[in-house]
Amino acid sequence: MYVDPPAPQPMRPGERPPATAGTDPLSVQPRAWEFNPEYQRLVNAWQAALPLLEGLTTALDKAYGLARSPQTWDAPVGSRYVEDIGEWRKRLALYRQAVLTSISDEAADTPRWIPSAAGAPHAFS
Template structure:
């Protein structure tokens, strides 16, 4: 059984960009913005998780019905139960790999990036 990796956390209303001494010394000071790439990872996680949950729920329901003694009256039923069990294992591994990929990418992506909104321009 796999445990889901940590999800990327969305920006909260109270969250402020990082402050450093060099930012205050620049004239004009550089601004920060929430990283759009990090936000895309949050969106990807929130998009894919309900689909994976729906697939898991459907396979768990089918597996529960297949395991019931009222469902199968022949020895061939065990083969179908094994097939569904294998599908569940593959889905668990797939879920783990997809969520781990998103989580690892979020861990390597900075939450805040400097913006060029206050950068001086030569006109």
Template sequence: MYVDPPAPRPKAVDERPPATSSGPLDNQPTAWEFNPEYQRLVIAWQSVLPQLETLRTTLDKAFNLARSPQTWDAPVGERYVQDIREWRARLAVYRHAVLTAISDEAHDTPRWIPAKTNAPHAFP
């Protein structure tokens, strides 16, 4: 069994951008915006997780029904139980891979980026 990796955090209502910039422009006012790439990862996580849960719940229900002695009255039933057990294991590996990929990408993506709106331009 796998434990889900940390989910990307959506922007909180009271969350503020970084107070100062780092580098040669320290103490210069910088406009910040919530990174749209990070927001896409938050949305991806929130859309994928319910679908994975639905698949897991459906397979668990089928697995429990297949294991019931009232469902199968022949030795061939164990083969179907084994197949469903394998599907459940594959789904767990798939879930872990997908959520880890999103989580790793979110970890490497900055939450805030400098906004381009206040950048000076040499030519209009």
């Protein structure tokens, strides 16, 4: 069993953009920020993919449990089906890990807040 990587976090109520430090004397203008739409896209992808992967895992685990039951198979061929379902479970676990890790890695490399062009002061406007 694999542990899911950290999920990208949606914007929380009351969350504020990063504070701009006034240490740079050349950046006297306040900067407008917006929640990064690309980061939000990754949050949405995670929230869409996780229930689907959970549903597949649950269905395959149920089938595996039923297949392993001695009441299900009466023939020696049953062990082959149990092995096949076990292999499908392993592949699904690897697929789940790959999908969620790729979303998590992309979210780790994507800033949550980006400077906004709207509402930013411009010279000679």
